[in-house]
Amino acid sequence: MxxxxxxxxxxxxxxxxxxxxxxxxxxxxxxxxxxxxxxxxxxxxxxxxxxxxxxxxxxxxxxxxxxxxxxxxxxxxxxDWHLLDPLMSEWMVGLADPDPQLVREIFAFRYSAEPVVAGLAAEAAAAADLERLEAAFQGMTRTASEPAARGLHAEYDVAFHDAIYLASHNLVWRQMGHLLRPSIIALIESSQAHVHQEHESLDDSLARHGRVLEAIRRRDSAAAERAAREVLRRTAIDLGIVDAPAIPHPDPKESP
Structure with a gap:
C-alpha cells in the first residue's frame, strides 16, 4: 500500500x-x-x-x-499495538472505519469486561450515577425513531456506556472507560446501521439497554451482568467472538 x-x-x-x-x-x-x-x-x-x-x-x-x-x-x-496508550485513544477519536481486526479485538475485551463493570455499578451507583444513566437512556429513546438523528442517538449510546464505567466507582475501571471511549465511539458509529437494520430493531436494542438500567437501579449485580452481556451479544456474534445460538430442529421421529 x-x-x-x-x-x-x-x-x-x-x-x-x-x-x-x-x-x-x-x-x-x-x-x-x-x-x-x-x-x-x-x-x-x-x-x-x-x-x-x-x-x-x-x-x-x-x-x-x-x-x-x-x-x-x-x-x-x-x-502488539498499545491500545491503552493515551496517544492511541487520541488517534482513535473520530475514526469512522477502523481496521476489522482492531474492531474485533476491542469488542472482545468489552464483551468480557463490561458486564463485570455493570455488576460493580449495580453495587456502587450513587444517585448522580443513576441520573446520568437515565438521561442517556432517555436520549436514546427520544432519538430512536428519527433517522436524521442517528448520530445523536449514537452519542447517547456512548454516554450510556460511559455512565456504566463511571458508576463502578472503581478508579481503574473509570480510567479504562475513559481510555476506551474513542474506540467505543468508533465501534458504535461503524456498526450501528448494520446492527439496527439487519439484525435487531431499535426497540429491541432499547429494551436491552433498559434492562441494564433497571438492574443497576435495583442493585442487582447478577442481573446487571446478564443484561449488559445481552446488549453486546448481537455484535459479538457478528464478529465471531461467540457462537450464534443453535436453531432447534424438529425430531423426525415425532409425528406432525
Whole structure:
C-alpha cells in the first residue's frame, strides 16, 4: 500500500504522527507490510526529515511499527499495538472505519469486561450515577425513531456506556472507560446501521439497554451482568467472538 489517498499534511510532527497512525488504525497498511521510507514520507508530505523521524518515533512507541537497521520499517501485528496508550485513544477519536481486526479485538475485551463493570455499578451507583444513566437512556429513546438523528442517538449510546464505567466507582475501571471511549465511539458509529437494520430493531436494542438500567437501579449485580452481556451479544456474534445460538430442529421421529 502506498501513500496515495492519504490527506494533505498540515502542522508539525504530532499532526503527521496522527495522520499516519489513523491510516494504520484504518488498515491502510496491514501487519507485516513494509512502511514507507523516511525519504518517501518527506517527499510526499513536503516535510523535513526531522519531522518524519519524530512522527515515526511516536508510532514506534505505541507499537504500531517496528524499525530495524538494515530491514527498514514494518507494520506490527495488532496484538502488539498499545491500545491503552493515551496517544492511541487520541488517534482513535473520530475514526469512522477502523481496521476489522482492531474492531474485533476491542469488542472482545468489552464483551468480557463490561458486564463485570455493570455488576460493580449495580453495587456502587450513587444517585448522580443513576441520573446520568437515565438521561442517556432517555436520549436514546427520544432519538430512536428519527433517522436524521442517528448520530445523536449514537452519542447517547456512548454516554450510556460511559455512565456504566463511571458508576463502578472503581478508579481503574473509570480510567479504562475513559481510555476506551474513542474506540467505543468508533465501534458504535461503524456498526450501528448494520446492527439496527439487519439484525435487531431499535426497540429491541432499547429494551436491552433498559434492562441494564433497571438492574443497576435495583442493585442487582447478577442481573446487571446478564443484561449488559445481552446488549453486546448481537455484535459479538457478528464478529465471531461467540457462537450464534443453535436453531432447534424438529425430531423426525415425532409425528406432525
Amino acid at each position: 502506498t501513500l496515495n489517498g492519504l490527506p494533505h499534511h498540515r502542522g508539525g510532527a504530532e499532526e503527521l504522527a496522527r495522520l499516519l497512525a489513523r491510516a494504520l488504525l484504518a488498515g491502510h497498511w496491514q501487519p507485516g507490510d513494509a512502511f514507507p521510507r523516511e525519504l518517501d514520507l518527506c517527499t510526499h508530505f513536503t516535510v523535513s526529515r526531522n519531522q518524519v523521524r519524530n512522527a515515526l518515533a511516536s508510532l514506534t512507541a505505541t507499537g504500531l511499527i517496528e524499525r530495524t537497521a538494515g530491514r527498514g520499517t514494518v507494520v506490527r501485528a495488532v496484538t
